Amino acid sequence: MAEPTVRTRWLGRVGALMVVAGLVLGGYVVWQVWGTNVVAQRTHRALVDEVEQAWVQADGSRVEQAVDTDHGRVSAVVRIPRFGEDYAVPLLEGTSDAVLAAGFGRFTDGARPGGRGNFALAAHRVTHGEPLRAMPELQPGDEVVVETARWTYTYVLDTGGDDLTVPFTAGWVLDELPENPDGGVQPEQRPGQRLLTLTTCSELFHTDDRLVAFGRLSSREPRTR
Numbered sequence: 001m002a003e004p005t006v007r008t009r010w011l012g013r014v015g016a017l018m019v020v021a022g023l024v025l026g027g028y029v030v031w032q033v034w035g036t037n038v039v040a041q042r043t044h045r046a047l048v049d050e051v052e053q054a055w056v057q058a059d060g061s062r063v064e065q066a067v068d069t070d071h072g073r074v075s076a077v078v079r080i081p082r083f084g085e086d087y088a089v090p091l092l093e094g095t096s097d098a099v100l101a102a103g104f105g106r107f108t109d110g111a112r113p114g115g116r117g118n119f120a121l122a123a124h125r126v127t128h129g130e131p132l133r134a135m136p137e138l139q140p141g142d143e144v145v146v147e148t149a150r151w152t153y154t155y156v157l158d159t160g161g162d163d164l165t166v167p168f169t170a171g172w173v174l175d176e177l178p179e180n181p182d183g184g185v186q187p188e189q190r191p192g193q194r195l196l197t198l199t200t201c202s203e204l205f206h207t208d209d210r211l212v213a214f215g216r217l218s219s220r221e222p223r224t225r
Contacts (some may be wrong), residue, residue, distance in 0.1 A: 040129030043102050047090040048077050055149035062149040062223070066093065071102035076113050078104050078121070078131075079145040082138060089131045091146065095122050104131060107174055111194065113146045114153040114220050117176045120197040125211075132200035135211050136162035144196060144215060152223045155196040157215040159185055164212045165202045173197055173212050187214045 051067045051074045066075040076091040091113075095105035104123045111117035123131035138161030146153040164185040172178055178197065180186040187195055194217035202209035 040101060040103075040127075043071060044089050044129055044131075047071060047074055047102065048088050050074075051077065051090065064148060064150045072096075072099045074103075075106065075148065077147045079147065080138075080142070081145070082142050083134055089123070089129070091121065100124055101129075103129070110174060110176075110197075113148055114151060114194065114217060116192060116194050118174065118178065118195045118197055119146075119155075120174050120199070122199045125200040132161075132198065132211075134161075135198070135200050135213070136160075138198075138213055143218070144198070147223055150223055152221050153217060154219045154221075155215040156218040157196075157213055158187065159212075159214045161198075161213050162211055164214075165209050166212055168208060168210055170210070170212075173199065173210075178214065185212075185214070187216070193217075 047069055050069055054067045055062050055065075066073045072092040072094065074090045074092050078089045078091050080087055090103035092099045092103055092105055094108055099105040100122060101124075104121045106112075107120040107122065110120040113119060125132050125135060138157060140157055140160055142157045144155045144157065146155065164180075166173060172181060174197065177189065177191055177193065177195070178186055179189060187193065196215040196217070198213045198215075199210050201207050202211045
């Protein structure tokens with residue numbers, strides 16, 4: 001049998017390298033789409049349990065405070081009934097990559113839960129638990145429930161989850177009273193409101209644009225859960 005030529009050996013090595021590269025790339029995609037979700041969903045549950053335990057004092061009363069965890073500072077738990085009874089995602093301070101890998105992030109220049117102004121939140125739509133994967137399913141009138149140690153704040157959406165798409169550079173959506181420069185979807189232009197803004201990627205595998213939904217505080221009640 002004839003010995004393989006240099007060209008044949010070279011092509012064989014290139015082919016092998018391409019196969020390995022394909023396997024590595026495929027593994028990375030599987031990890032991003034599936035693996036990070038598994039890890040993040042476990043993190044969500046663990047953080048919710050951790051902060052709820054930290055909020056309860058020895059005498060059974062509750063202390064209103066954010067809780068420092070290994071993943072960041074957790075200030076609340078977000079529940080969206082449209083996404084199911086078991087939906088519970090921790091709310092962390094800030095919007096860094098590490099924060100958004102662990103739950104919702106709060107834009108710290110905005111209002112706090114229940115506060116006057118714009119309580120603006122961000123979360124992933126794909127990977128890392130996908131808290132807002134079903135954002136387009138949200139409808140005006142849907143509730144977003146934000147639980148702190150002592151209070152339950154219920155916000156009601158005024159716009160649907162896919163009513164507004166903006167570039168990621170559209171900082172106006174984070175203003176105290178967001179005003180659409182194009183005159184389109186925006187909150188009622190009445191100063192002094194207690195608003196909610198939800199933001200996430202507009203497409204599952206594209207990040208240049210954002211979906212944005214606006215709501216307002218409907219009620220504040222002592223937490224009984």
